[in-house]
Amino acid sequence: MVRCSLIVMLLSVNAFAVVAHAQGPIVGDVEGGELRAFPLAVPDTRLAATSQDKKGDAELLSRVMRGDLEMSGAFQLLDKKSFIDTDGLDSADVRFGDWRNVSAQGLVKTRLTLQGSDYLVEVFVYEVASGKQVLKKTLTLPSADVRSAGHAAADEVFRAFTGEPGVFRTRIAVVKKVQGEKHVFTMDIDGDNVRQVTRGGGLNLLPSWSPDGRAIVFTSYRYDNPDLFEIGSTGGESKPLSRRPGLNTGGRVSPDGGRIAVTLSQDGNSELYLLDRGGSVLKRLTNQWGIDTSPSWSPDGSQVAFVSSRSGHPDLFMLDVGSGATKRLTFKGTYNQTPAFSPRGTLIAFTARDEHNVFDIFTLNVSSGEIKRVTQGQGNNEEPSFSPNGRLLVFTTTRNKAKQLVISTVDGSKQTVLPSMGEHTSPSWGPFAR
Amino acid sequence: MSQAPSPPPTGAAPSPASAQSSSPSRTPGVVGRDISVSGISVSSTNLSVSPRAAAITMGQRQSRLLSVALVVSVAAHVVVCGAWILWPSTTETAVNLDEAIIKTRLVKLGKPRDEKLLPRLPTSPPPPPRLDDKPTPTIEPPKTPDTKPDPKAEAKPSASDILDKFKTDAARPKDLSDLIKNRLGEATDEGQADGDADGSALDGEVTASYFARVQARIQNSMEVSSVLTDEEQVRLRAVLCVKIAEDGTLSDITVKSSGSQIYDADVRAAAGRASPVPAPPLPARRQAGSGVCFNACPKSCR
Numbered sequence: 001m002v003r004c005s006l007i008v009m010l011l012s013v014n015a016f017a018v019v020a021h022a023q024g025p026i027v028g029d030v031e032g033g034e035l036r037a038f039p040l041a042v043p044d045t046r047l048a049a050t051s052q053d054k055k056g057d058a059e060l061l062s063r064v065m066r067g068d069l070e071m072s073g074a075f076q077l078l079d080k081k082s083f084i085d086t087d088g089l090d091s092a093d094v095r096f097g098d099w100r101n102v103s104a105q106g107l108v109k110t111r112l113t114l115q116g117s118d119y120l121v122e123v124f125v126y127e128v129a130s131g132k133q134v135l136k137k138t139l140t141l142p143s144a145d146v147r148s149a150g151h152a153a154a155d156e157v158f159r160a161f162t163g164e165p166g167v168f169r170t171r172i173a174v175v176k177k178v179q180g181e182k183h184v185f186t187m188d189i190d191g192d193n194v195r196q197v198t199r200g201g202g203l204n205l206l207p208s209w210s211p212d213g214r215a216i217v218f219t220s221y222r223y224d225n226p227d228l229f230e231i232g233s234t235g236g237e238s239k240p241l242s243r244r245p246g247l248n249t250g251g252r253v254s255p256d257g258g259r260i261a262v263t264l265s266q267d268g269n270s271e272l273y274l275l276d277r278g279g280s281v282l283k284r285l286t287n288q289w290g291i292d293t294s295p296s297w298s299p300d301g302s303q304v305a306f307v308s309s310r311s312g313h314p315d316l317f318m319l320d321v322g323s324g325a326t327k328r329l330t331f332k333g334t335y336n337q338t339p340a341f342s343p344r345g346t347l348i349a350f351t352a353r354d355e356h357n358v359f360d361i362f363t364l365n366v367s368s369g370e371i372k373r374v375t376q377g378q379g380n381n382e383e384p385s386f387s388p389n390g391r392l393l394v395f396t397t398t399r400n401k402a403k404q405l406v407i408s409t410v411d412g413s414k415q416t417v418l419p420s421m422g423e424h425t426s427p428s429w430g431p432f433a434r
Numbered sequence: 435m436s437q438a439p440s441p442p443p444t445g446a447a448p449s450p451a452s453a454q455s456s457s458p459s460r461t462p463g464v465v466g467r468d469i470s471v472s473g474i475s476v477s478s479t480n481l482s483v484s485p486r487a488a489a490i491t492m493g494q495r496q497s498r499l500l501s502v503a504l505v506v507s508v509a510a511h512v513v514v515c516g517a518w519i520l521w522p523s524t525t526e527t528a529v530n531l532d533e534a535i536i537k538t539r540l541v542k543l544g545k546p547r548d549e550k551l552l553p554r555l556p557t558s559p560p561p562p563p564r565l566d567d568k569p570t571p572t573i574e575p576p577k578t579p580d581t582k583p584d585p586k587a588e589a590k591p592s593a594s595d596i597l598d599k600f601k602t603d604a605a606r607p608k609d610l611s612d613l614i615k616n617r618l619g620e621a622t623d624e625g626q627a628d629g630d631a632d633g634s635a636l637d638g639e640v641t642a643s644y645f646a647r648v649q650a651r652i653q654n655s656m657e658v659s660s661v662l663t664d665e666e667q668v669r670l671r672a673v674l675c676v677k678i679a680e681d682g683t684l685s686d687i688t689v690k691s692s693g694s695q696i697y698d699a700d701v702r703a704a705a706g707r708a709s710p711v712p713a714p715p716l717p718a719r720r721q722a723g724s725g726v727c728f729n730a731c732p733k734s735c736r
Contacts, residue, residue, distance in 0.1 A: 024675060026729060027727065032731075127699075162662070162663055354554075373555050
């Protein structure tokens with residue numbers, strides 16, 4: 001058996017060698033290229049024969065799915081007017097030539113069937129060039145939550161083409177002003193399905209998710225001092241974590257979920273500390289004359305990026321949690337703040353004030369130190385946070401006067417302002433849905 | 435503009451006072467009427483004018499002619515100037531509708547950006563470098579080995595040097611085969627075991643230079659789908675094979691799969707967009723026509 005396999009392998013190699021020789025010698029390397037959004041056709045969701053009265057839900061599902069895929073920046077959705085969807089759903093019934101003619105490279109078809117109190121969402125995904133079916137999957141979701149079904153279908157499509165999990169069912173925590181108070185809310189990534197998390201306590205600020213997505217750590221002035229609290233991501237009772245004198249702010253739970261990096265000023269100066277999940281101090285991380293604040297964990301939990309004024313103005317620094325060794329990361333600009341480590345650990349997104357006194361979003365390549373600009377000429381843009389797959393950023397913007405949220409690709413090539421009412425600050429992108 | 439003077443009233447002598455009362459500032463018509471009043475007697479057969487009145491009449495006539503000429507001159511100037519301002523040029527149209535409108539903005543001269551400042555995005559990204567679309571074969575000059583500069587080369591040429599140079603220029607090769615002959619001499623039996631019967635060392639240089647330009651052309655047309663993962667962008671490697679016709683058209687485009695059909699399609703599409711490439715020069719034609727291949731990688735093939 002092994003011998004047979006070897007013979008087959010050798011024959012295959014020889015056959016390829018003959019083909020390669022017939023094609024000609026390799027005379028050069030074509031490397032790189034401009035990144036281009038993948039042209040994708042997403043026709044309207046069809047309804048099963050038994051569910052023809054659910055047209056509104058089918059339209060909503062299509063709209064949510066298309067919005068998600070467009071927002072991801074990975075796809076360029078073809079205008080629905082540019083094609084007529086009259087062929088079948090299964091690969092044998094799809095006329096790929098027609099889809100090639102409208103320049104689609106990918107094709108997504110969906111069908112909705114009501115079954116009891118659930119919706120069955122059938123998702124068919126094709127690569128048009130090869131006519132290959134890359135996904136055929138049926139999702140079962142509560143019929144009362146069509147939007148979730150749309151997000152789930154978009155996640156499946158994203159994974160089918162990229163091999164990476166989609167972030168369309170994740171949620172974003174944000175601070176909103178409500179009747180003179182500020183509270184922590186969570187929302188879907190398209191700005192819909194907003195839920196209030198904190199209640200009472202006046203000012204509730206700087207939310208940050210636990211890695212399992214079950215809890216949110218935040219700072220509250222409910223006892224007239226900026227103290228650190230923890231609350232369930234769907235609300236409930238707040239649990240105090242640190243009520244030391246002075247500042248107890250900017251708490252960030254470590255990737256393993258066991259520790260919290262936080263800024264405390266109990267000794268008179270703002271320094272970084274490491275707390276356990278109960279709030280007890282494990283370690284003092286910094287001890288400098290300058291203000292040290294805004295910690296952000298590297299994905300492996302070995303390092304913390306933070307802001308320090310020890311260089312004379314706010315700059316980004318990196319701290320090795322084990323050894324305590326610190327190194328300066330930014331040498332450009334005079335006001336660099338709010339660092340956010342990417343989930344891949346390769347980039348740090350941050351806010352910086354440029355020479356025109358405008359705050360914009362930048363990324364710093366951790367290994368090379370290269371800084372790239374994400375936003376420019378669109379009001380003030382601040383407080384970035386990475387999506388859990390590292391492909392997107394959320395940040396605040398004043399481009400339409402009131403502070404709104406923007407979902408942006410990491411290079412800023414695709415930016416979507418979320419429609420919202422009122423001021424939104426301090427967004428924190430939650431982990432993958434479990 | 436001539437006006438017949440009206441006969442004077444009976445018995446009325448011309449009055450100097452009334453003649454002097456005619457003012458140059460008056461209108462020509464009024465002047466004419468004054469003339470008739472001032473005693474110029476005109477009949478169809480006889481014209482009798484006193485010497486003084488005649489002198490006044492001559493002066494008034496000159497004044498009237500001057501006024502008329504002035505008016506005519508002003509009118510003519512107005513007409514000419516108006517035509518010059520309002521009428522389009524006769525030699526070219528005011529706006530050539532066939533020409534595309536090109537918006538330009540002068541770049542301010544300044545110092546290089548301070549390294550301590552944060553980067554800015556380009557407001558208008560520079561277009562990607564593209565090779566000349568015309569399929570005109572060009573010959574890269576062969577590289578010469580690094581040699582120390584000859585101190586004599588900088589000396590001023592003498593008349594005999596200039597004459598020698600003239601002779602050399604006259605004997606300069608006219609085409610590629612002359613260039614090859616010049617470089618390698620007439621064909622000999624010497625060569626390499628794996629060489630080509632029609633081959634020469636120079637063929638290799640010209641060919642390599644040509645395929646480098648084809649590779650650059652395909653690379654400029656390359657667009658990588660953003661759905662590729664970071665890992666795929668590092669790992670994937672396809673092999674693109676094409677045949678190049680004498681006019682530079684690419685045919686028989688095949689891709690040995692990278693493992694990702696999406697990237698394979700990107701590579702195939704790039705070759706399609708790149709065609710036609712520059713036409714192959716003579717030494718490269720045979721190889722180009724029989725087919726050549728390129729490694730294709732989303733980021734780097736190394």
